[in-house]
Amino acid sequence: METNQKEELRIGVYVCHCGLNIAGSVDCVAVAEYANTLQDVVVSVDNKYTCSDPGQEQIKQDIKEHKLNRIVVASCTPRLHEPTFRNTCAEAGLNPYLFEMANIRDHCSWVHLHDKKNATEKAKDLVKMAVARARLLQPQIEAEVPVTKRALIIGGGVAGIQSALDLADQNYQVYLVEKEPSIGGKMAQIDKTFPTMDCSICILAPKMSEAGRHPNITILTNSLVQDVTGYVGNFNVKVLKKARYVNEKECTACGDCTEVCPVVRPNEFDVGLAIRKAIYTPFAQAVPSAYIINMDDCLGDVPIACNKCVEKCEKQAINFDMQDEILELEVGTIIVATGIDVYDPTEYTEYGYRRFENVITSLEFERLINAGGPSGGHLIRPSDKEIPKKVAFVQCVGSRCTTRGNPYCSNVCCMNTIKDSLLIKEHWPNTDIEIFYLDIRAYGKGFEDLYQRSRDEGVKYFRGLPAEIIENPMNNNLVVVAENTNTGEIMEHEFDLVVLSVGIQPTKDSDVIQRLLTLSRTKDGFFMESHPKLKPVDAPTQGVFFAGCAEGPKDIKDSVTQASAAASRAGILMNAGKIRVEAITSKIDPDLCNSCGRCAKVCPYHAIQVDVKNKVPAETIEAACAGCGTCGAECPKGAITMQHxxxxxxxxxxxxxxxxxxxxxxxxxxxxxxxxxxxxxxxxxxxxxxxxxxxxxxxxxxxxxxxxxxxxxxxxxxxxxxxxxxxxxxxxxxxxxxxxxxxxxxxxxxxxxxxxxxxxxxxxxxxxxxxxxxxxxxxxxxxxxxxxxxxxxxxxxxxxx
Amino acid sequence: MSKAEFKYENQGNGELQDLIKQAFTCLACGKCSGGCPMVYLFPEQYNPHKVLDKLVENPEEALASKEIWFCASCYKCHNKCPQGIELPEVFLKLRRIALKQNGMGNLRVLIDDLHGRIPFYKLFFRVCYHPEKIHLGKVELDSLFEKSASEYKLEQIPSTREKIAIIGSGPAGLFAACELRRKGYQVTVFESRQKAGGMFQLTIPEFRLESEIVDQNIDLVKSLGIEIKTNVRIGKDILFNTLFEDGFQSVFIASGAHRCLHLNIEGENLPQVMTSLEFLEASKSGILKAVKNKFVVIGGGNTAMEIATSALRYGAKEVCVLYRRSKDEIPADINELREVEEHGVKIHYQVSPLRFIGDEKLRGIECIKMELGHPDLSGRRRPVPIKASNFIINADMAVVAIGEKPDLGYLPDEVKLNKNGTISINPLSMETSMKGVFAGGDVIWGSASVAEAIMAAGRAVDGMDQYLIEKRKA
Missing domain, CATH: 3.40.50 (Rossmann fold)
Structure with missing residues (x-):
């Protein structure tokens, strides 16, 4: 290839100090001087910030002045600034593919902080490698592909709903996929929200029904994403829509069916504190407002077996013959809003959850204090249905623990407990409340005020996590043993009810979504963003965005903010209507190809056509090729060139x-x-x-x-x-x-x-x-x-x- | 990097450096101190996480302090620490370094403190402090105890208050007796066996605690004016209810857990298949003939681990332990596990015995492999047999150590029991459902450490004192 190139090579090398990020442990001047000695290097300079305007200007100027035809920047990772410098080159009239980067920060200065000598030597090597590669770079033309103006949103909690509404209002078609029978997510289960003490379902329900009514939104509940293929702008998605056995459009949610249903099961929405029937609606405000039959619970449609609901339904909305459907959707962008699960504290054996009736979790508390919950908003303790007079909250259960639960701070539990303490005080002002905490993290707007209010109301805060909770079997009261670490005194206080403030963690099935969309997760299990500061809602996979707790624990406000941000990012892509794809596809030389077919066999995208029998040489279908290069590695004849x-x-x-x-x-x-x-x-x-x-x-x-x-x-x-x-x-x-x-x-x-x-x-x-x-x-x-x-x-x- | 960390890194004192690093991670949440028996006994002097704090602040000072000597290795804190700091191990290592650097001075101070709080401090020290782990031989121990300056002072308190009966003379019973005596009560301890001392006497292997030391300490307790009636079994020689008729105003039940749980499988009655207590008693009393070649222990608790190490000492060539769940669920403390594994004991996880094979003599055990299902109420995953995974292991002797239950047939119905057969108590006062009757130690837990038993006894004494003060007023 190189030999065809008659043009004289003129390379410019720019060694960036990145302030002291690189210059702190690499001698940038020496690296630039060294680069000057390399073959075909015409210009070699070091500068403080190459990515700054003056830095970029200098490159542009040098391209013109010195007729540079290859540019090498030695700075940070190409994953951050390759697009920046490619633009710089393009602006100066140089094909952007004639640019190369040496990563002397992330792969060198930052990881050899205390070894300047070897770091400098390594930086020289990295620059030498970059120059060597630059000499062989060829101009490339990027192809453009269309972007389908439809979006898929996975998860119908508050984040998913917000993203859906924002995109739908911008006139994009949205599919909102939710695995539960109703959208609403965890927010629907919570009683009040902090720090304003708004009623959670009162502010969520209007959004839910707006999403339900919106002409641009298709809500697919009781549905799972099964397969995703394609690439940015052109995803093909398979969604399994499980049979509901009740016609969503016909059902009026009158509830007659539930009355006659003989099957009683724990209600998942009320975390098992109340019951539901086999045919049910999870909660009053559910969207879609239609009942559903859980077939695992149902006795069946045979008249001898049951069939009671069918007989009762005036609208004849119940249909036992309904089948699971697989929907094939074509979308341009995908927003992942899969949310969280609540931590199950059973493994904290010293707290006796499940062993002691009056030890409950914070989510169970939400359902108990909720007017729409199983006790009609009366906070009663499970053992004797009495209103507790002394209540303890235990913080950091399953959070900030390296041995059980999760090592991270769940962000929301402190404020949630503070809010809960005020809720109790609001209804039963004489309740004694004690909160056992490790640190109170009231970091947001209005949070500290709420904390102060709780203290003013006489809620006692003790710094120290309980070592154990022991039940008094005589009256089912609980003795909490904890050190007040401010005084060093060991407290043994008796309570009527103990609430474990449990942490939150990524949803159980987020690994499925991870695999389908080829995402990464941090060691906490949450999805990893493209850049933690500058691209916080973009996934590393182009065209995929995050909203809500899927990316990390956050409260409702932050989830909504992020959901709008994700919708905006997705909107930008779809608004453009087309996107350039990197020119990194494979090219096959028909003269060298012996039609052995190995390349076609290993191509994950079936993007290579070859006729082995009739010895027709292989050919790449460029639109389908993603540029992995596996074919190139397998070709025994060296007939395949991976561009760039x-x-x-x-x-x-x-x-x-x-x-x-x-x-x-x-x-x-x-x-x-x-x-x-x-x-x-x-x-x-x-x-x-x-x-x-x-x-x-x-x-x-x-x-x-x-x-x-x-x-x-x-x-x-x-x-x-x-x-x-x-x-x-x-x-x-x-x-x-x-x-x-x-x-x-x-x-x-x-x-x-x-x-x-x-x-x-x-x-x-x-x-x-x-x-x-x-x-x-x-x-x-x-x-x-x-x-x-x-x-x-x-x-x-x-x-x- | 703090100064302390830097300094020790340069000195190349790797072990101390490692301990300081662990101390750095402490969040000071207080989960270690709440429920700690030694904090209970020495509230003014000891707090585990504050020792870690000191270690970060000034390691030299921490090493030269007596605080590092309090921990009695009950391992109650270990599973709770959110940072996974193994405190007893940290203290053990600090003690080794301190002994080298500063000698036995602070250990003597600890012994004095213990002596002032527990009359049978020698027993307590020998059992809980594992002197062998800090390389203290018999000579050092003798000199340590000889020089103990303080004494368990009763300051001539007369026994003028109410009569109190204590059932059982194990650690809980003995400690309650002494504490009650100190408060001026007239105490009588009833012991069903020939010798007082309970678990001290019966089950702690001779190589860890010689019988004569137990006897000496019992005499010491007696010399405080406490009456110990041996060979008296409540429920047989004296009925429980007649205690009140005899003028006892309050009763403390500390009769321990002596009924071993059985597997209820074929061949369990073979002579070479013993229960945990049978084995420990036999080895203690010397009637145990040489332990056979291939020795199998069934169970995953501390008792099972203790039996496994003892078996090696008594001559077993090969010892293995069968446990039905995985290493994550095993109840034995991590140090006990480590120790048996170091001794070469093989632990087979997720294995459950189906039957003991042998006509008159044990030849082997048919076992089945287990997989773990959903968590049960204890939070541990329930083991479920894997179909057709049966296999046989050879064995000449086996011990079933799957837990002990208290034997409480002698109690009246008013004393309510929990589902697992232990006594149901008010956790603050340790009072049972019967007025004036209190309980502590293994009768309420099934099985626990000596330090925990002492803590329970201490709480019960406060509860009884309170009860009798109220009663006097009435």
Missing amino acids: FTDEQIYAQIDALTQENAHEKIVAFCCNWCSYAGADFAGVSRIQYPPNVRIIRTMCSGRVSEDFVLRAFKRGVAAVLVAGCHLNDCHYIDANYQTKKRVERLWKKLDKIGINKERLQLAWVSAAEGEKFAETIRKMKGIIDKVTQAEIEKTVEVLER
């Missing part, structure tokens, strides 16, 4: 980094979506690891061919790491299974030719696993320390043969 990630470019990077001291180095091939991002995350978190590693970015680990690995060994490196997304989390469906197969094949091969196969490592590192990436490198440092010079020489010799 060519074999030659990757070899050039390997060759550059192995020019000096290869025997001390680890080459890491990292996939863009997970492992490269995981290494970035190690940087952002300042997790330190040995400076021996040099990372080469590929879009997918499936791109890494055997030859890349062998080339690295042949050039004398000590070890090679291939890192990708966790199996089943691959951003290219299942391309990383090919990675696994290939590495296993390589291990066998290395074994056979007498190379210690430990020197080739395979790791699955997600974007949230900075520590795992660092640990992998530390472990590999241990391995390379044992690799002798003689061993490396022998490897080179064997491979050259």
Whole structure:
């Protein structure tokens, strides 16, 4: 390819200080001076902030003045600023694909904070690799694809409803999918909201019915997203709409059916504190306002068995023959609003939840104090239905605990308890209330006021978590044993009712959504955003956005804010109506192709056509190709070129980094979506690891061919790491299974030719696993320390043969 | 990085460094101190999380303090700590370092403090403090106790108050007796066995506690003016209700948990299949013939672990433990587990015995593998047998250690029991459902540590005192 290029190469290198972020541990001046010595480099400068306007202006000016035709910026991760600098180049008339970045911050200065010498050496290497690759870059033209002006919203809680309304009001078609029989989510279960003490369902119900009425919103309740294919702007979604057995349009919610139904079950909406029938509506304000039959509970439609509801329904809305349906939807954007589950505190055995009747959770409390709840708003204790005179709240149950529940702060429980204490005081002012807390986190607008009000009302706050709760079997009262850590005194106080203020956690089935949309989750289990500060509602998968607690624990106000933000982000995409896709697809040379069909077999998108029998060479369907590069790695004939990630470019990077001291180095091939991002995350978190590693970015680990690995060994490196997304989390469906197969094949091969196969490592590192990436490198440092010079020489010799 | 952390990193004192790091994570939530028996006994002097605080602030001072010596390793705090700090282990390690650096000075101070609070402090120390873990041999121990300066002072308090009966002379009974005596009550302890001391006497292996020390300490208690009537079984020699007729104004039930639970499976009556208490008593009294080659313990509690280590000492070649749930649910304390594993005991998780095989002699145990279902009321996941996963393991001797229940047939109906057969009590006063009758120790818990038993007894004494003060007023 390079040979066709007659044009003289003129490369500009810009080494960014990023304030002290890079310059603090890398000698940027020395790096820039070094870059100047590299072949074809015409300009090499260092500047304080390359991404600033003056920094960008300088690049533009230099392109014109020095006729630069390749640009290398050594600064942060391309995941952050590649689009910025590509724009800069384009503005100066240079094709944006002639730009290359060296990540000397996230992968270097931040992870070698205390080792300036080696960090500087590594930065030089990274720049050298970038220049080597830049020399081989080719201009590319990006294709444009249309964006379907319809959105899918997964989850019908307050966040999902808000996103749906915002998008629908902008005239986009919205599908709102909810797994429960009604939309409303957790907010519908709560009595009042903090800090204003508004009635929760009173402010939610109008939104719910607005969503129900809106001509642009299709509500699919009792439904699950089953499959998602396609890409930004063009997603194909399969939704399983489970049979309701009641015609939504016919049902008037009169309730006659429920009266005759003989089956009694605990009501999920009232967290088991009340009952429902087999045919039921979860709560009065449910949307859609239609009953539903739970078939697991129902006795059946055979007249002998039951059939009572069918006989009773005047509108004949009940239909036992209703079938589950699979709906196929085409949407341009997806908003994930899957919300939270409430923590089950049974494993806190010292608190006796489920053993002691009068120990309840905060959600159970909400239902008990709610006028629409099982006790009609009378706070009664379960054992004897008496109104409690002494109530304790225990904070941080299942939150901020490394051994049980979750290690994070659930954000809402402090304020929820404060609000609950005032609710009790409002109805029963003489109730003694004591709150056992670790820290009260009243950080939001109006929160501190509410806290003060609660204290003014005489609610006692004790800093100290109870060590145990013991029931007095004689009267079912509870003795709470806790230290008041402010005084050091051990308190043993007796209460009528104890409320465990339980934390919140990601919904049980969020792993399904994660897999369907190839998302990442942080170690807390919540979805990871594209950038925690600047793209807080964007998912790393383009066209997917987050709203509400799916992304992290938050209160109603924050959920609604984020929901509107997500709707706005999705709206921007759909409003444009089209989107450019990166020019990174595969190209097959029909002259070199021998029609073996291996590429077509491994392509996760079935984007390659080939006729093996009739020897018709393979061809890529560009619109379907996502650019993972797995075909390129498998082709035995070298007939496949991955645009912008060519074999030659990757070899050039390997060759550059192995020019000096290869025997001390680890080459890491990292996939863009997970492992490269995981290494970035190690940087952002300042997790330190040995400076021996040099990372080469590929879009997918499936791109890494055997030859890349062998080339690295042949050039004398000590070890090679291939890192990708966790199996089943691959951003290219299942391309990383090919990675696994290939590495296993390589291990066998290395074994056979007498190379210690430990020197080739395979790791699955997600974007949230900075520590795992660092640990992998530390472990590999241990391995390379044992690799002798003689061993490396022998490897080179064997491979050259 | 704090100064302290930095300093120790440079000194290369890795272990202390590690302990300080753990101390840094403490949130001071107070879950360790609430319910801690030693905080109960020494409220003015001891608070576990404050020791951690001190360790962060000034490690030297912490090492030279006596606070690091209080913890009695009951492991009540361990599972509750939100940061997963294993306090007893932290204290144990600190003690080792302190002994090297500062000698036994502070340990002596602790012994004095214990002596002032518990007359049978030697027993308490030997059982709860694991002197072998801080490398104290017999010589050191003797010198330690000899030099103990303080004394359990009664200051000539006359026994002029009401008569109180105590049933059982284990740790709870003995401690209640002493505390009541100190308050001026006339105390009589009834013991059904030949020798007083309860669990001290019967089940703690001889290598951890010699019988003569138990006897000495019992004599010490007696010398305080406490009457201990051995060989008197309440319900047989004296009926429970006649105690009140005999002038006792209040009763403290501390008869322990001596009825072992059975598996109720085939072959359990083979002579080589013993219950936990049978085994411990037999080994204690020396009637146990050499333990066989292949020894199997069934159960996952501290007792099971203790039996496993004892079996090795008594000559077993191979010891394994069968537990029906997984390692996450096992009730034995983490230190006990670690210890048996260090000794080479193999623990088979999620395995349950189906029958003992053998005609006259035990040959093996047929077992079945278990999987874990949904959590039950205890919060632990319920084990469910996996179909057709039966297998046989060889065994020459087996001990069933799946828990003990109190034997409470002698109590009148007014004393209500819980579903699990323990006595139902008011957790603040320790009073039972029968007026004037109190209970503590294993009769209310099934099985607990010596330190916890003492705490329960202490609470009960306060409850009884209160009860009798009210009664006098009436």
